Amino acid sequence: MTEATQISAEFPFESKYIEVHGSKMHYVDEGSGDPILFLHG
DSSP, X not given: OOHHHHHHHHSOXXXXXXXXXXXXXXXXXXXSSSOOOOOOO
């Protein structure tokens, strides 16, 4: 089992997508508390 597979099994989440200005963006809406936004490029 790869590390990524192991992490996915231990912390399952549902992938969600939204279209913003013609670009499809992935997000995860899980847990409680303040939202966290990660942007990379």
